[in-house]
Amino acid sequence: MCGIVGLYLKNPALESQLGALFEPMLIAMTDRGPDSAGFAIYGDEVADGIKLTLRHEDVNYDWEALAEAARAELNAEVSWFQNATVAVFKMHTDAATATAFVEQHAPEVLILSAGHSIEILKEVGLPEVITETFNLKGMKGTHIIGHTRMATESAVTMAGSHPFSTGEDLCLVHNGSLSNHNRLRLELEREGIRFETENDSEVAAGYLTRRLQLGDTLNQALENAMKDLDGFFTFTIGTRNGFAVTRDPIACKPAVLAETEDYVAMASEYQALTTLPGIENAKVWEPEAAKIYVWERA
Amino acid sequence: MKTFDLATTSLRDINQALHEQAVECTEREWKITGAKGDHNLVCGLDQALSVDIEGHAGYYCAGMNKKAHVVVHGNVGQGVAENMMSGSVRVKGEASQSAGATAHGGMLVIEGNAGARCGISMKGVEIVVKGSVGHMSCFMGQAGALVVCGDAGDALGDSLYETKIFVKGSVASLGADCIEKEMRQEHLDYLTDLLNRAGIDEDPASFKRYGSARQLYNFKVDNVSAY
Numbered sequence: 001m002c003g004i005v006g007l008y009l010k011n012p013a014l015e016s017q018l019g020a021l022f023e024p025m026l027i028a029m030t031d032r033g034p035d036s037a038g039f040a041i042y043g044d045e046v047a048d049g050i051k052l053t054l055r056h057e058d059v060n061y062d063w064e065a066l067a068e069a070a071r072a073e074l075n076a077e078v079s080w081f082q083n084a085t086v087a088v089f090k091m092h093t094d095a096a097t098a099t100a101f102v103e104q105h106a107p108e109v110l111i112l113s114a115g116h117s118i119e120i121l122k123e124v125g126l127p128e129v130i131t132e133t134f135n136l137k138g139m140k141g142t143h144i145i146g147h148t149r150m151a152t153e154s155a156v157t158m159a160g161s162h163p164f165s166t167g168e169d170l171c172l173v174h175n176g177s178l179s180n181h182n183r184l185r186l187e188l189e190r191e192g193i194r195f196e197t198e199n200d201s202e203v204a205a206g207y208l209t210r211r212l213q214l215g216d217t218l219n220q221a222l223e224n225a226m227k228d229l230d231g232f233f234t235f236t237i238g239t240r241n242g243f244a245v246t247r248d249p250i251a252c253k254p255a256v257l258a259e260t261e262d263y264v265a266m267a268s269e270y271q272a273l274t275t276l277p278g279i280e281n282a283k284v285w286e287p288e289a290a291k292i293y294v295w296e297r298a
Numbered sequence: 299m300k301t302f303d304l305a306t307t308s309l310r311d312i313n314q315a316l317h318e319q320a321v322e323c324t325e326r327e328w329k330i331t332g333a334k335g336d337h338n339l340v341c342g343l344d345q346a347l348s349v350d351i352e353g354h355a356g357y358y359c360a361g362m363n364k365k366a367h368v369v370v371h372g373n374v375g376q377g378v379a380e381n382m383m384s385g386s387v388r389v390k391g392e393a394s395q396s397a398g399a400t401a402h403g404g405m406l407v408i409e410g411n412a413g414a415r416c417g418i419s420m421k422g423v424e425i426v427v428k429g430s431v432g433h434m435s436c437f438m439g440q441a442g443a444l445v446v447c448g449d450a451g452d453a454l455g456d457s458l459y460e461t462k463i464f465v466k467g468s469v470a471s472l473g474a475d476c477i478e479k480e481m482r483q484e485h486l487d488y489l490t491d492l493l494n495r496a497g498i499d500e501d502p503a504s505f506k507r508y509g510s511a512r513q514l515y516n517f518k519v520d521n522v523s524a525y
Contacts, residue, residue: 251414270335270354286394286413
């Protein structure tokens with residue numbers, strides 16, 4: 001069992017409160033996932049260049065040394081800031097160059113995300129501890145998706161912690177399990193998608209990345225996913241400017257959506273939505289099976 | 299009337315107080331305020347109580363209900379009134395999947411829409427949905443009745459036994475062994491009575507009746523040579 005939550009702001013006036021609005025949503029899903037938690041937040045756009053979120057378990061890791069090496073080798077501007085075990089690097093280069101550099105110079109560092117807007121933060125532990133560690137309530141942004149994990153098949157480790165990102169600015173949170181992920185992973189690897197773990201949810205993220213690379217819109221990518229993914233899933237997906245929710249045709253994994261003039265919110269259970277402003281008068285409904293719900297900014 | 303606020307009283311204490319009424323009934327009318335999607339609200343009641351819930355309920359609300367009359371002034375999560383034996387449950391808002399699952403008796407009224415698998419394996423309950431129901435509703439329904447004033451999703455009544463199904467709107471598809479049947483006077487009379495008891499204002503003549511073709515009931519003796 002897992003808990004997934006997402007919050008997409010329609011009203012820019014709320015962007016400074018995104019983290020504060022989202023924190024109780026994630027914590028409310030502790031019952032569904034007390035083992036690890038994480039979130040992907042979108043905001044603080046890097047127009048020229050790329051943003052990486054990097055993780056090393058040692059909070060005293062020498063990030064400046066890595067930044068200095070990048071400046072020298074890539075001859076590019078690099079700025080960074082640290083948040084607990086994670087550092088956000090903003091580099092005046094492209095994603096492929098930036099990630100290749102980190103992999104070569106710092107193989108001990110885990111790359112959690114790459115993109116213009118996305119930052120992924122995740123750790124093993126209780127959601128309330130993780131949100132506190134990263135000071136989620138102080139974060140700003142346009143949209144955010146999160147996951148709380150109750151490990152069933154694989155161990156409680158950082159590698160098994162969600163969410164996963166396999167392409168620039170794309171992130172997916174998943175409640176359920178896929179049955180054809182091994183074959184699909186092989187096919188996607190042949191097409192150039194790289195995976196860090198054996199996790200089925202990462203394959204779903206990789207699949208969407210591949211479809212978007214091939215020119216699909218988010219909606220088309222999800223229509224194709226409905227045909228090619230076999231298993232149980234409720235997905236919430238974030239892209240640089242979009243937010244989507246969908247469920248498999250059987251729809252046995254729960255989901256609830258709420259919408260007001262200010263936001264769209266998704267959660268595994270209604271309990272996670274009760275702290276949102278104006279929820280009493282929001283349109284609240286259960287997303288239909290095999291239907292794709294997409295919200296995108298122009 | 300006795301009122302509990304979920305903000306100040308735990309769910310367990312509220313359910314316990316209601317259960318104690320089964321031994322000796324000291325209070326007929328109850329109200330629960332501040333529901334915010336809490337699971338297992340008022341489960342296992344066994345007394346002729348009237349219970350009003352203000353707010354949204356989570357999973358399995360009023361599950362296993364016996365004799366009590368529960369009204370939820372909001373939405374409910376999956377499995378509302380699952381395995382109800384008698385009494386009634388009315389949902390003013392929407393219901394998630396598996397509403398009235400396996401219920402043996404009583405009446406479940408959903409004034410909004412119900413999700414997938416409404417009335418799955420129902421065994422005698424009467425379910426009236428003012429809106430629409432999702433896919434696989436009434437799957438393996440054994441007895442009782444499902445009335446849908448809106449539309450029904452795919453595979454309605456799959457592997458049906460003797461549950462009566464009445465749908466006013468469209469049916470996306472019928473499940474295995476479920477067929478449309480003639481609406482005779484006895485069925486119109488029953489549906490009229492059912493809608494009246496549910497307090498739903500609809501014209502019974504505008505519904506179609508569906509039921510089991512009874513082809514999946516028994517082992518077909520013609521197949522014996524396969525063994």
